[in-house]
Amino acid sequence: MAKAEDFEIFDVGRVELQSGEVLPDARLAYRTYGSLNAERDNVIILPTFYTGTHRRNEGFFGPQRAIDPGRHFIISINLIGNGVSSSPSNTSAPFDGPRFPKVTLHDNVKFQKRLLTERLGVRRIALVAGWSMAGSQCYEWATQSPAMVHAILPFCASAKTSPHNIVFLEGVKAALQADQTWNNGNYTEPPIRGLKAFGRVYAGWAYSQTFFREGLYRKLGFETFEDLLVGWEQDHLNWDANDLLAMLWSWQKADASANRLYEGDLCRALKSITARAILVPCTQDLYFPPEDNEIEVRHIPNADLRPFDSPWGHCVANPGNEPEFAHFLDRCASELLAQ
Numbered sequence: 001m002a003k004a005e006d007f008e009i010f011d012v013g014r015v016e017l018q019s020g021e022v023l024p025d026a027r028l029a030y031r032t033y034g035s036l037n038a039e040r041d042n043v044i045i046l047p048t049f050y051t052g053t054h055r056r057n058e059g060f061f062g063p064q065r066a067i068d069p070g071r072h073f074i075i076s077i078n079l080i081g082n083g084v085s086s087s088p089s090n091t092s093a094p095f096d097g098p099r100f101p102k103v104t105l106h107d108n109v110k111f112q113k114r115l116l117t118e119r120l121g122v123r124r125i126a127l128v129a130g131w132s133m134a135g136s137q138c139y140e141w142a143t144q145s146p147a148m149v150h151a152i153l154p155f156c157a158s159a160k161t162s163p164h165n166i167v168f169l170e171g172v173k174a175a176l177q178a179d180q181t182w183n184n185g186n187y188t189e190p191p192i193r194g195l196k197a198f199g200r201v202y203a204g205w206a207y208s209q210t211f212f213r214e215g216l217y218r219k220l221g222f223e224t225f226e227d228l229l230v231g232w233e234q235d236h237l238n239w240d241a242n243d244l245l246a247m248l249w250s251w252q253k254a255d256a257s258a259n260r261l262y263e264g265d266l267c268r269a270l271k272s273i274t275a276r277a278i279l280v281p282c283t284q285d286l287y288f289p290p291e292d293n294e295i296e297v298r299h300i301p302n303a304d305l306r307p308f309d310s311p312w313g314h315c316v317a318n319p320g321n322e323p324e325f326a327h328f329l330d331r332c333a334s335e336l337l338a339q
Contacts, residue, residue: 007031007054007084010115018259021101025091028111029084030054030077033061034069036122045128046076047112047137050247051239053084059319060129066333067129075120077112079133081246088185088242097242098185105133105254109140113148127336128275129153131317132288133247136161139256142273151336152273155280155329156317158292160255160266165287168205169252175201176241185242192237198244199236200229208284210311220321270299276339277303278332282325285314306332 012026031054036042044067046057054076061067061074078085080103088100095101116122125148128141135157142152143159158165179194181187211217212225222228236244256262257269277300281290290307297305308328310316316325 007078010111010119012111012114015107015111017101017107018104019102023086023095023101023103025086026080026111027086028077028080028115030075030115032120033074033076034072036073036120040122041124041126042072043116043122043125044072044074045112045116045125045141046074047108047128047130047134048077048079048082049130049132049134050079050251051082051235051244052079052131052134053082054078056319057134060131060329066330066337067127072126073122075116075122077115079137079247079250080108080111081243081250083240083243087240088246089240100242100246102253103246103250104258105137105140105250106144106256106259108250109137109144112137112141113145123148125149127151127153127333129333130155130157132156132314133251133254136251136254136256139270139273142275142277143256143262143269144259146272146274149275151276151278151339153278153280153329153333153336156282156285156288156314158254158288159270159296160257160292161252162287162289162292166252168287169248172198172201173245173248176244182241185245187241190237191241195236195239195241195244196233199232199234202236203229203232205286206232206313206315208286208311208313210284211313214311216311267299270296271301273300274302276336278306278336279303280306280308280329280332282313282316283307283309284311285316288314 007029010028014024015026057076081087128138135154138152138154139159175197176194179191181191217228257266262269279293281293297303312322316322
């Protein structure tokens with residue numbers, strides 16, 4: 001987890017959520033990189049992804065890259081539920097643990113917009129980019145504030161979580177909740193067996209069948225796929241179980257049209273996007289397949305589909321896994337920013 005000095009806090013205050021619940025003291029954690037230029041048109045928004053923080057987003061930009069803090073004002077914003085922004089693990093009773101209110105990605109982006117306009121003085125965004133759940137927030141930005149967003153670059157993501165994706169998430173959730181220590185979220189010690197099971201099940205979906213067949217886990221330093229599974233177990237022991245499930249709920253409910261403006265009409269929501277868009281799926285992603293983006297691109301007025309083929313599957317975008325994907329992504333971002 002990030003250290004306190006690594007980020008700033010924007011106090012959103014009391015908020016009424018799409019779920020009908022209330023979060024009395026919402027806090028949004030963020031970090032900025034670079035400076036706002038005189039024209040105030042160099043702003044790039046990087047929301048965070050599932051089990052990601054602003055620190056993990058640092059792998060998507062750098063000196064001499066398409067997104068460069070030397071040229072851009074980068075705002076990396078932590079997802080509600082990720083343990084840095086307001087979450088079950090850091091919220092006081094009676095809203096702690098399993099009593100934490102249900103928060104959608106629509107809510108998240110609504111809070112993010114307040115951060116930009118009320119504290120940072122931003123009115124125009126050059127690019128919103130992100131991986132997985134962060135990519136889903138790109139669609140939220142483009143449909144909630146079309147006049148504000150110049151371009152979006154969602155990768156390994158979708159505007160609406162598909163039924164199959166929801167089923168995948170139900171599997172990892174069930175594995176976690178099967179631990180007796182879970183106690184309906186009222187655990188007095190971490191549900192270690194459940195967290196390990198969560199990580200072990202998740203690993204089978206994060207990469208493609210080809211990844212395991214060809215033993216590509218060795219490139220990550222694992223001698224066998226069992227070693228990889230143990231690594232995923234250990235990674236998830238670092239997370240609070242209620243935080244994981246709070247974010248998982250947000251992921252399952254992701255839908256850029258599920259609001260009063262579009263009333264569940266996804267085609268209408270996508271057609272409202274005026275931002276220039278490049279959608280980047282991985283052809284071997286097991287839960288954000290390119291077919292979802294193929295449907296979306298038909299309805300977004302100014303969008304291109306740029307699939308990337310890789311056995312790394314969904315984890316092709318994890319910084320450091322696939323250098324060629326990073327180059328590919330930079331080329332897409334450069335194109336959008338040049339326009």
